[in-house]
Amino acid sequence: MSRAVTVEDAVSFKELKKDPLYASRIKIHPKDVGGRFRTIKWAALIVLLAIYYVVPWLRWDRGPGVPDQAVLIDMPGRRAYFFWIEIWPQEVYYLTFLLMLGAFGLFLVTSIGGRVWCGFTCPQTVWTDLFMWVERKIEGDRGARIRLEKAPLGREKILRKGAKHAAWLVIAAATGGAWIMYFNDAPTVTREILTGGASYAQYFFFGLFTATTYLLAGFAREQVCTYMCPWPRFQAALLDQDSYVVTYQKWRGEPRAPLKKNANWDERGDCIACNNCVAVCPTGIDIRDGLQLECIGCGLCVDACNDVMARIGRPPELITLDTERNQARRALGEPPATRIIRPRTIIYGSILALIAAGTLIGLTARAEVDLNVLHDRNPLFVTLSDGSIRNGYTIKVLNKTHEERQYDVAIGGPDGATLSVLGEESEDAAPVLSARPDAVATYRAYVTAPPGALAEQVRPLTFRLQDRASGAMTKHETVFRGP
Amino acid sequence: MPTKVEKDAITGTETTGHEWDGIKELNTPLPKWWLYVMYATIAFAAVWWLLYPSWPWVNNYFPGLLGYSQRQALDARVAESDAARGAQLQQLATTPLDQVTRDPELMAIAFAGGQAAFNDNCAPCHGLGGAGQGHYPSLADDAWLWGGTLDDVQSTIRYGIRSGHPDARFNEMPAFGALQMLERGQINDVAEYVLALSGRSEDQAAADRGQEIFAEQCASCHGDSGEGMVELGGPDLADQIWLYGGGKAEIVQQIHQPRHGVMPAWVGRLDPTTIKSLAVYVHGLGGGQ
Numbered sequence: 001m002s003r004a005v006t007v008e009d010a011v012s013f014k015e016l017k018k019d020p021l022y023a024s025r026i027k028i029h030p031k032d033v034g035g036r037f038r039t040i041k042w043a044a045l046i047v048l049l050a051i052y053y054v055v056p057w058l059r060w061d062r063g064p065g066v067p068d069q070a071v072l073i074d075m076p077g078r079r080a081y082f083f084w085i086e087i088w089p090q091e092v093y094y095l096t097f098l099l100m101l102g103a104f105g106l107f108l109v110t111s112i113g114g115r116v117w118c119g120f121t122c123p124q125t126v127w128t129d130l131f132m133w134v135e136r137k138i139e140g141d142r143g144a145r146i147r148l149e150k151a152p153l154g155r156e157k158i159l160r161k162g163a164k165h166a167a168w169l170v171i172a173a174a175t176g177g178a179w180i181m182y183f184n185d186a187p188t189v190t191r192e193i194l195t196g197g198a199s200y201a202q203y204f205f206f207g208l209f210t211a212t213t214y215l216l217a218g219f220a221r222e223q224v225c226t227y228m229c230p231w232p233r234f235q236a237a238l239l240d241q242d243s244y245v246v247t248y249q250k251w252r253g254e255p256r257a258p259l260k261k262n263a264n265w266d267e268r269g270d271c272i273a274c275n276n277c278v279a280v281c282p283t284g285i286d287i288r289d290g291l292q293l294e295c296i297g298c299g300l301c302v303d304a305c306n307d308v309m310a311r312i313g314r315p316p317e318l319i320t321l322d323t324e325r326n327q328a329r330r331a332l333g334e335p336p337a338t339r340i341i342r343p344r345t346i347i348y349g350s351i352l353a354l355i356a357a358g359t360l361i362g363l364t365a366r367a368e369v370d371l372n373v374l375h376d377r378n379p380l381f382v383t384l385s386d387g388s389i390r391n392g393y394t395i396k397v398l399n400k401t402h403e404e405r406q407y408d409v410a411i412g413g414p415d416g417a418t419l420s421v422l423g424e425e426s427e428d429a430a431p432v433l434s435a436r437p438d439a440v441a442t443y444r445a446y447v448t449a450p451p452g453a454l455a456e457q458v459r460p461l462t463f464r465l466q467d468r469a470s471g472a473m474t475k476h477e478t479v480f481r482g483p
Numbered sequence: 484m485p486t487k488v489e490k491d492a493i494t495g496t497e498t499t500g501h502e503w504d505g506i507k508e509l510n511t512p513l514p515k516w517w518l519y520v521m522y523a524t525i526a527f528a529a530v531w532w533l534l535y536p537s538w539p540w541v542n543n544y545f546p547g548l549l550g551y552s553q554r555q556a557l558d559a560r561v562a563e564s565d566a567a568r569g570a571q572l573q574q575l576a577t578t579p580l581d582q583v584t585r586d587p588e589l590m591a592i593a594f595a596g597g598q599a600a601f602n603d604n605c606a607p608c609h610g611l612g613g614a615g616q617g618h619y620p621s622l623a624d625d626a627w628l629w630g631g632t633l634d635d636v637q638s639t640i641r642y643g644i645r646s647g648h649p650d651a652r653f654n655e656m657p658a659f660g661a662l663q664m665l666e667r668g669q670i671n672d673v674a675e676y677v678l679a680l681s682g683r684s685e686d687q688a689a690a691d692r693g694q695e696i697f698a699e700q701c702a703s704c705h706g707d708s709g710e711g712m713v714e715l716g717g718p719d720l721a722d723q724i725w726l727y728g729g730g731k732a733e734i735v736q737q738i739h740q741p742r743h744g745v746m747p748a749w750v751g752r753l754d755p756t757t758i759k760s761l762a763v764y765v766h767g768l769g770g771g772q
Contacts, residue, residue, distance in 0.1 A: 379614030
């Protein structure tokens with residue numbers, strides 16, 4: 001990127017008066033503003049926080065002995081519950097699909113609408129916004145807060161700041177608590193945390209998320225976006241000339257000058273240098289410098305400028321949501337061209353649709369029984385006294401239903417091979433395996449083949465399992481080994 | 484110190500003064516809190532060094548003010564687990580052998596404990612899973628030299644075979660060839676008969692001659708039709724399992740100068756509960772009687 005650089009005389013470190021290597025954080029006191037984007041931000045905040053705090057308390061009856069929380073990641077029980085969906089550890093690839101959906105959803109939305117994630121839905125943005133609202137309610141708007149900052153430590157300052165930090169800690173504690181409620185039963189763990197009966201791990205994570213919420217939303221704020229978060233960096237790669245980003249319409253606003261009576265609007269720009277756009281920005285940047293890393297695309301500067309434009313009687317949207325291509329066209333007086341459907345968005349959208357379809361298919365086609373057969377490694381085979389060859393297997397039946405089930409098991413493989421399952425030996429009937437609900441049943445089995453039935457050293461062998469109640473069938477392919 | 488510096492027109496930040504293939508970099512100051520976090524990590528490291536084992540001395544090491552030792556922590560954990568298992572092992576020790584196999588919980592404990600002990604003590608000769616290797620018998624098949632019941636297996640483990648223990652299993656096959664008790668031709672005939680017992684003889688005439696010699700010399704230990712004699716440890720010659728090889732040459736060799744395997748006595752080397760677990764495990768490998 002070529003930017004203008006100016007060449008100046010060098011100044012010695014002593015004269016510079018500030019450390020060229022490290023800079024203190026400049027505290028930002030964003031001003032309150034109302035308008036379209038502020039309303040959308042509030043709506044997003046309320047919906048998202050409501051989901052976050054309320055969902056752990058939703059109940060879903062799954063029968064006795066099974067957790068009744070609608071959304072729960074049960075680490076000790078090795079299950080993840082999401083309403084009617086139950087995920088076993090070997091199905092963790094659903095999480096992969098979820099992450100892929102999230103990623104491509106982000107790519108698509110960003111390439112169309114700019115940094116929508118950063119400005120409206122990112123947890124850092126949402127909680128910082130909430131903490132800023134608390135600060136504004138307790139300490140006052142921008143002017144009052146700047147004055148309070150400069151004031152000496154007195155009764156009012158201590159009370160206001162103390163109240164603010166207390167409120168922040170309460171919100172942070174509720175946030176930390178809600179986090180651990182996704183991993184434990186909500187009513188139980190709330191009671192345990194408050195009465196001192198929770199485990200070390202629960203207290204630790206509760207403390208950790210309380211601390212991080214308090215520190216990141218209360219103190220770090222825009223430093224997270226500017227220095228810590230990797231997403232601003234690759235969101236820049238997701239934008240192109242047809243993405244709608246927060247744009248200061250330079251061709252309309254420049255040259256800027258303070259407002260004077262009887263101004264001739266043909267000879268000057270619409271920008272009256274009121275700096276309201278800077279005052280309301282949560283990251284404290286000047287959007288008139290152009291699209292930059294620190295701009296999270298929240299659009300509050302749009303609302304602020306529209307407010308001012310309305311009051312001075314100029315048309316709104318001096319700062320607006322527009323594409324780079326359109327700005328170039330408008331500057332030349334040409335009509336804007338919208339290119340939301342373009343190769344980039346088509347590709348992102350198609351991949352997103354494919355993954356969504358795949359996940360849906362995977363979820364609906366989920367089997368209710370699974371079979372795993374492990375061939376013994378020591379010994380690979382045993383020669384019996386009559387010369388027949390015996391192989392040992394460990395059968396694992398995964399019963400994913402919520403009732404006890406019985407299964408018929410049979411084998412298909414070398415001629416004359418017989419199956420015997422330890423604990424289920426009977427003279428005439430084929431072995432019947434039973435499994436408890438939502439559990440894995442393990443059985444030892446022997447397959448014996450008469451001498452001479454094996455032409456090769458290794459022969460394929462199939463175990464077939466059929467659910468007696470539902471008729472669902474599954475199988476597992478393994479081998480039968482001989483000398 | 485350069486006399487001129489380049490500054491970015493918009494932010495006023497200086498460039499680093501270098502250019503890489505036309506690309507210049509702004510020397511944006513790092514945030515101070517980043518620096519302080521780094522200082523905090525250094526301070527944390529210093530405290531950690533003091534509290535925990537950290538620096539080597541000449542032939543020792545600085546143990547740390549807390550005196551933590553991974554070895555001690557491990558010992559504590561092992562003692563804890565031994566104490567937890569103590570009750571179960573006590574129950575296993577007092578339950579008779581045949582009742583252990585009827586109790587699923589005790590059976591699981593005994594089998595698992597037996598497997599662990601087997602892999603440490605027995606697997607070097609008998610192979611993992613009792614597969615057998617070379618001239619060490621397979622314990623997973625259904626052929627037993629000295630009996631495959633739970634009690635037989637336990638006795639064998641306890642006292643061994645030809646181990647020198649007074650209660651050890653002991654037998655000795657005469658060296659018919661080396662001691663010149665049989666002539667070469669007779670040995671050949673007997674070997675032919677032994678092959679015939681498992682249906683692999685190609686010389687019927689020799690086998691017939693061998694049958695007479697067998698009845699005189701061999702039946703007393705190997706049984707009238709070669710079915711073996713568990714009380715004397717005489718192997719079954721009519722089955723398909725050959726400890727020292729089932730070919731004609733190997734059978735001749737065994738008659739000429741028999742090999743005798745030795746199994747150590749484990750009583751006194753392993754505690755009774757472990758031997759009981761081992762008996763349960765070996766019996767449960769698939770061939771137990």
